[in-house]
Amino acid sequence: MNDLITLSAEVADALAAKRPVVALESTIITHGMPWPRNLEMARRVEGVIRDNGAVPATIAVIDGRIHAGLDDATLETLAQTSDALKLSRADLAYAVHAGRTGATTVAATMIGARLAGVDVFATGGIGGVHRGASESFDISADLEELSKTDTIVVCAGAKAILDLEKTLEVLETKGVPVIGYGTDELPAFWSRTSGLAAPLRFDSAAEIAGFAGTRRRLGLAGGVLVANPVPEAAAIDAAVVKTWIDAALAEAEARGIKGKAVTPFLLSKMFDLSEGRSLETNIALVLNNAELAAKIAVALARERG
Ligand code: PSU
Numbered sequence: 529m530n531d532l533i534t535l536s537a538e539v540a541d542a543l544a545a546k547r548p549v550v551a552l553e554s555t556i557i558t559h560g561m562p563w564p565r566n567l568e569m570a571r572r573v574e575g576v577i578r579d580n581g582a583v584p585a586t587i588a589v590i591d592g593r594i595h596a597g598l599d600d601a602t603l604e605t606l607a608q609t610s611d612a613l614k615l616s617r618a619d620l621a622y623a624v625h626a627g628r629t630g631a632t633t634v635a636a637t638m639i640g641a642r643l644a645g646v647d648v649f650a651t652g653g654i655g656g657v658h659r660g661a662s663e664s665f666d667i668s669a670d671l672e673e674l675s676k677t678d679t680i681v682v683c684a685g686a687k688a689i690l691d692l693e694k695t696l697e698v699l700e701t702k703g704v705p706v707i708g709y710g711t712d713e714l715p716a717f718w719s720r721t722s723g724l725a726a727p728l729r730f731d732s733a734a735e736i737a738g739f740a741g742t743r744r745r746l747g748l749a750g751g752v753l754v755a756n757p758v759p760e761a762a763a764i765d766a767a768v769v770k771t772w773i774d775a776a777l778a779e780a781e782a783r784g785i786k787g788k789a790v791t792p793f794l795l796s797k798m799f800d801l802s803e804g805r806s807l808e809t810n811i812a813l814v815l816n817n818a819e820l821a822a823k824i825a826v827a828l829a830r831e832r833g
């Protein structure tokens with residue numbers, strides 16, 4: 529094991545016994561949701577994973593060490609830390625080197641999960657190609673990471689604040705299989721529909737685990753992206769979401785928000801414009817993804833004996 533990563537006793541025991549483990553990101557806690565709902569969400573997500581037979585491994589960098597599996601006190605401290613770094617592949621090593629505390633994005637969580645030996649990871653939405661990327665070149669490092677790091681990532685599609693069509697194109701170019709779970713359409717985070725076809729479809733966790741096994745046997749490196757539609761009861765109509773997105777994007781543009789700040793800014797704007805509804809949906813979809821990820825981890829453990 530790499531000496532820069534610390535596994536909680538529970539995660540270490542589960543991995544040693546080849547029991548199912550699901551990795552979780554921490555940027556959603558520090559930069560994606562407001563206190564104290566972020567902590568409540570983080571605890572509930574861990575609970576859902578346990579209820580479905582797997583061990584949760586929330587990943588973050590605490591004082592320069594990568595942790596997989598946070599105790600409750602650490603989770604609470606992180607949820608209240610307003611100056612945690614937002615870490616992707618480009619800055620993960622800096623946080624470790626300089627002894628800093630930072631939350632891991634999808635990209636950095638995939639790296640942490642791989643170091644720890646965790647194969648399945650649940651999140652809300654991945655980063656992708658931003659609208660206007662042909663000018664700004666703003667394409668999330670999450671896409672590049674999916675192309676090279678072997679992890680099954682369960683999300684609710686990409687946020688509709690992005691250019692979903694270009695996001696799918698880049699994933700295809702980079703050789704990342706994108707699976708609609710129980711749907712022919714790519715879900716769009718807050719909404720179940722995007723108008724875009726999901727490149728692949730599977731209807732059970734066992735099939736996804738089997739597919740990932742075949743991919744591995746073919747020697748194909750990189751991740752698999754599972755897009756799981758938000759539950760019907762929590763979904764928001766795409767046309768309603770669009771009105772908030774247009775306003776949020778216009779304000780980001782007017783204020784000159786750039787780089788790493790873009791996604792957190794847009795998420796918090798969506799929260800304001802929707803009077804909190806976007807957050808409820810975000811929490812519901814994360815819980816739903818955690819459940820599916822746990823089921824995939826259980827199926828993988830069964831398959832590998
Ligand atoms: N999904 C959410 N909330 C978030 C994010 C995703 O529901 O906060 C975070 C993830 O950590 C994702 C990151 O990796 O946003 C993408 O940021 P960027 O676009 O700067 O790459």
Ligand code: MN
Pocket residue numbers: 666667668669787788790
């Ligand atoms: Mn970006």
